[in-house]
Amino acid sequence: MKSLNNKVAVVTGAGSGIGRAIAIELAQHGCVLALSDINEIALQETKQLILDAKSNTTTHLQTLDVANKQAVFEYARNVNADLGCVDLIINNAGVALSSGVDETKREDFEWLMNINFWGVINGCEAFLPYLKQSQDAHIVNISSVFGMIAIPRQSCYNAAKFAVRGYTEALRQEMGMKYPHISVSCVHPGGIATDIARNARVSEGEDISELTASFDKLAQTTPQKAAKIIVAGIKKNKSRVMVGWDAHVIHALYRLLGIHYIGLTQWLAKRLNYQ
Ligand SMILES: NC(=O)c1ccc[n+]([C@@H]2O[C@H](COP(=O)([O-])OP(=O)(O)OC[C@H]3O[C@@H](n4cnc5c(N)ncnc54)[C@H](O)[C@@H]3O)[C@@H](O)[C@H]2O)c1
Known part of the structure; x- marks a missing residue:
């Protein structure tokens, strides 16, 4: 997808953070947008920001829970009917949970999992029939650096993001064989300065303000910068998009150390008292 001008782009979780920044970036590239989020007010704010950026892009807005399979399929039908086609979907909506394996509530x-994993699958399955009809289509699934390496207290998040990577890499190969006009990218952001930690669930007794404070220290890349990197990755048809210098470092360590990265992350977690 070399040009995004006039392409119909769907972004889930567009009410905040990376999703909001991607929506604004795509508007500036001339996309027609279908934006959704579970938070209606946040979604309206994104629309206003797009208008403030002096983009007169058509914007289709809908409150949507990506975990609700039936609602996502209905949404895909509505978007296609209202906007005439769909060329690009960015399965971005996601949440976080900090919890040890032995204290996690099912x-x-x-x-x-229903949001970070099944939400991505719902988006892919619901929009695939319409993407097949496009001349030039792209699917972007947002994983994480924690879809490459695992760390303590993130077993659920790791499970979902590793699964998104596996699914997306298989999807890219299948589309390449069956529908070569549909490209697929898996995105692995490092720490991006968004509200994800503030909106996270934590285990009983864990202080969310401590989690948020450490996240704010570590998350150095702005959502705007992340959006530019992701959009550049779409235009270059990259199979894997690393977002932020920390993501590049983690990716390099992962390739260099193989499974032995586990010793390093365990040591770091102990030093940071994140256990
Ligand atoms: N911020 C980071 O450091 C980071 C790093 C790696 C990956 N990611 C991934 O990036 C994506 C975006 O996260 P973010 O950092 O922008 O977080 P964020 O909390 O700023 O934004 C997430 C958005 O998703 C929406 N959302 C939550 N549950 C939803 C649901 N059930 N249906 C629809 N929308 C829902 C929220 O309302 C919010 O607007 C997520 O998939 C996250 O896992 C973030």
Whole structure:
């Protein structure tokens, strides 16, 4: 997808952070946008920001829970009917959970998997029939650096993001064989300065303000910078998009150390008292 001008782009979780920044970036590239989020007010704010950026892009807005399979399929039908086609989908909506494996409530694990994993699958499956009809289509699934390496207290998030990577890499190969006009990218952001930690669930007794404070220290890349890198990755048809210098370092370590990265992350987690 070399040019994004007039392409119909769907972005989930567009009410905040990376999704919002991608929406603004795509508007500046001339995309027609279909934006959704579970948070209606946040979604309206994104629309206003697009208008403030003096982009007169058509913007289709809908409140949507990506975990609700039926609602996502209905949404895909509506977007296609209202905008005439779909060329690009960015499965971005996601949440975080900090919890040790022996204290995780199954309810919280399922909440996260339903959004971070099944939400991505719902988006891919629901929009695929319309993407097949496009001349030049692209699917972007947002994983994480934690879809490459695992760390303590992130087992649920790791499970979802590793699964998104596996699914997306298989999807890219299948599309390449069956529908070569559909490109697929898996995105692995490092720490991006968004509200993800503030909106996270934590285990009983864990202080969310401590988690947020450490996240704010570590998350150095702005969502705007992340959006530019992701959009550049789409235009270059990259299979894997690393976002932020920390993501590049983690990717390099992962390739260099193989499974032995585990010793390093365990040592770091102990030093940071994140256990
Ligand atoms: N911020 C980071 O450091 C980072 C790093 C790696 C990966 N990611 C991934 O990037 C994506 C975006 O995260 P972010 O950092 O912008 O977080 P964010 O909290 O700023 O934004 C996430 C958005 O998703 C929406 N959302 C939550 N549950 C939803 C649901 N069920 N249906 C629809 N929308 C829902 C929220 O309302 C919010 O607007 C997520 O998939 C996240 O896992 C973020």
